[in-house]
Amino acid sequence: MDILNKYVLKKFLKTFLFVVGVMVLVVVVIDFTEKNHKFIQNKLSTSDILGYYYGFIPYIISLVTPITAFIATVYVTAQLSQRTELIAILSSGKSFIYIIKSFFIGSLIIAVSSFLLNGWIIPHLNKDRVAFEVMYIKGPYFFSDKNVHFKIDENSYLYLERYDNNMEIGYNVTIENFEDNELKAKLFARQIIWKNDIEKWRLKSWRTRELYDKGEEINTGFELDTTLLVSPSDFDNNYRLSETFTNNELNEFINLQQLRGADDTNIYKIEKYMRIAQPFTVILLVILGVVIASRKSRQGKGYLIALGFSFAFAFIISFVMSRAFAENGSLSPLLAIWLPNIIFSFLTAYLYKLAPK
Numbered sequence: 001m002d003i004l005n006k007y008v009l010k011k012f013l014k015t016f017l018f019v020v021g022v023m024v025l026v027v028v029v030i031d032f033t034e035k036n037h038k039f040i041q042n043k044l045s046t047s048d049i050l051g052y053y054y055g056f057i058p059y060i061i062s063l064v065t066p067i068t069a070f071i072a073t074v075y076v077t078a079q080l081s082q083r084t085e086l087i088a089i090l091s092s093g094k095s096f097i098y099i100i101k102s103f104f105i106g107s108l109i110i111a112v113s114s115f116l117l118n119g120w121i122i123p124h125l126n127k128d129r130v131a132f133e134v135m136y137i138k139g140p141y142f143f144s145d146k147n148v149h150f151k152i153d154e155n156s157y158l159y160l161e162r163y164d165n166n167m168e169i170g171y172n173v174t175i176e177n178f179e180d181n182e183l184k185a186k187l188f189a190r191q192i193i194w195k196n197d198i199e200k201w202r203l204k205s206w207r208t209r210e211l212y213d214k215g216e217e218i219n220t221g222f223e224l225d226t227t228l229l230v231s232p233s234d235f236d237n238n239y240r241l242s243e244t245f246t247n248n249e250l251n252e253f254i255n256l257q258q259l260r261g262a263d264d265t266n267i268y269k270i271e272k273y274m275r276i277a278q279p280f281t282v283i284l285l286v287i288l289g290v291v292i293a294s295r296k297s298r299q300g301k302g303y304l305i306a307l308g309f310s311f312a313f314a315f316i317i318s319f320v321m322s323r324a325f326a327e328n329g330s331l332s333p334l335l336a337i338w339l340p341n342i343i344f345s346f347l348t349a350y351l352y353k354l355a356p357k
Helices: 003-041 046-082 085-091 096-138 247-260 266-293 301-327 333-354
Strands: 146-151 156-164 169-179 182-195 200-212 215-226
Touching (some): 003 046, 003 096, 046 085, 046 096, 046 266, 085 096, 146 247, 247 266, 266 301, 266 333, 301 333
Antiparallel strands (some): 146 156, 169 182, 182 200
């Protein structure tokens, strides 16, 4: 990397950090204003509030990284263009790819950092942040679903009439086992209670019915301890749960939910694919920013920056819409998350052909 590349790279990364800092400051001020009454109501100390924002700020940085990288690119490129520095570089025999190179290296640094942070570091911070919000911002949680069904293994299903997440007790429990779509065994219990000391479920007033070719066998009892592929955490508040998983935990959770036959895995798949797609989004938007702002405009630098903001707004709208389609099942999560990248890749390629060479 020569001196010119280092100059542009340094300028880009400095601008990116400045834009991120400004964006985070604005978001934190707005967030604090909205939640201040909750902080006062719960009599939280300064250290409690600072601890919350210790996890909140990295989360916001991750959220705004693609757009702030794009804005920084547009600003730096527009500045170089208005000062005729780009013209001087191209006139010296350098190609347009050479100009993109510095920004590409910068975007690669941001993308790799973003992937590592989103995959393993920020989820750990999110655990405390989400727990704080559940406790002090959202209020107490009560599991209110009725007639709950779980697939607990390949051939067995669990049914609960209702569950008290505070007492960790389920009522009117049925476990059914099938073989070749035929019912082979059925267990009924008045209560199912989680015993934390032995980490097992205890069935109260239970009755089993096993079906055979020549008849059936019925057994009853008062208490029975058993292990199931269900834990009390499955009945906890799932508010922003996907954000608290590392990449490995997220994959394990998705596999577990699919094994149970759960139909609410889309939100977790969306989180998984977002973490994979975001680094590519950063690189794509940075290249797009260079292409957009490289042409010197008579309207000045402000026009190019405004143009950049319009493209950023268009990308956000397309992402929000595709994510909404994924959440309601109209699109597969994989396609929905990558669709904005695909669309803007073609747009970038088209605008690159029109860029000054």
